[in-house]
Amino acid sequence: MRICILFGSLRNNSNTALLLQPFISELERLGAEVDCLKIKDMHIESCTACWACQNVFEGPGCPKNDDMNIVYESVMKSDCIIFASPIYSWYCTPPMKAVMDRLVYGMNKYYGDTKGPCLWEGKKCALVTTCGYEIEAGSGVFEEGLRRYCKHSKLNYLGKLAVRDINGKSYFQCESTVNAARDFANKVYNSLL
Numbered sequence: 344m345r346i347c348i349l350f351g352s353l354r355n356n357s358n359t360a361l362l363l364q365p366f367i368s369e370l371e372r373l374g375a376e377v378d379c380l381k382i383k384d385m386h387i388e389s390c391t392a393c394w395a396c397q398n399v400f401e402g403p404g405c406p407k408n409d410d411m412n413i414v415y416e417s418v419m420k421s422d423c424i425i426f427a428s429p430i431y432s433w434y435c436t437p438p439m440k441a442v443m444d445r446l447v448y449g450m451n452k453y454y455g456d457t458k459g460p461c462l463w464e465g466k467k468c469a470l471v472t473t474c475g476y477e478i479e480a481g482s483g484v485f486e487e488g489l490r491r492y493c494k495h496s497k498l499n500y501l502g503k504l505a506v507r508d509i510n511g512k513s514y515f516q517c518e519s520t521v522n523a524a525r526d527f528a529n530k531v532y533n534s535l536l
């Protein structure tokens with residue numbers, strides 16, 4: 344079982360990274376292989392709507408030759424994709440949005456000369472996020488966006504782990520947060536059995 348985590352925080356000293364630590368440890372303890380891709384350190388351009396990918400059915404088909412190839416490869420061999428991003432202006436960070444755009448076209452061949460396949464159909468997907476506002480006010484819009492994204496992409500949305508940034512770093516390392524991260528890892532893992 345392989346899980347691809349797309350990690351979109353822009354800070355080195357990141358709340359979302361702290362939340363991911365027990366989540367990843369628990370997944371690995373359970374026996375999953377985890378690929379965690381730190382998007383901010385990768386060279387990933389934005390989709391520029393050339394549409395070339397839409398007539399390539401056997402792979403992503405994007406003519407841009409950048410680190411998105413690493414993301415495509417990891418996503419294609421994974422059973423589950425985790426979008427892990429802090430909330431920025433009610434949505435994800437800009438590099439995460441670029442990855443989502445490149446994936447939603449590279450993987451879904453809906454708009455070419457003839458309708459093609461959905462290359463990631465049936466994979467599972469989940470959200471890990473941190474935000475400054477109360478959970479629903481902070482992360483609700485992005486979660487709803489991701490739900491629609493999953494429906495469009497024939498992905499199975501599993502749910503979210505969301506923690507509010509209220510008390511500084513220690514809040515992300517307290518027992519209840521660590522337990523919530525471990526519980527969510529178990530939920531993801533069990534859904535893949």
Ligand SMILES: Cc1cc2nc3c(=O)[nH]c(=O)nc-3n(C[C@H](O)[C@H](O)[C@H](O)COP(=O)(O)O)c2cc1C
Pocket residue numbers: 352353354356357358359360428429430431432433434473474475476477480481482507508
């Ligand atoms: C530019 C910017 C925009 C933000 N926008 C929101 C927002 O719309 N809603 C929210 O709840 N928190 C918002 N936050 C707070 C972050 O989501 C929160 O502090 C998060 O835990 C940061 O995670 P990180 O350390 O992994 O980057 C914003 C923070 C920044 C820097």
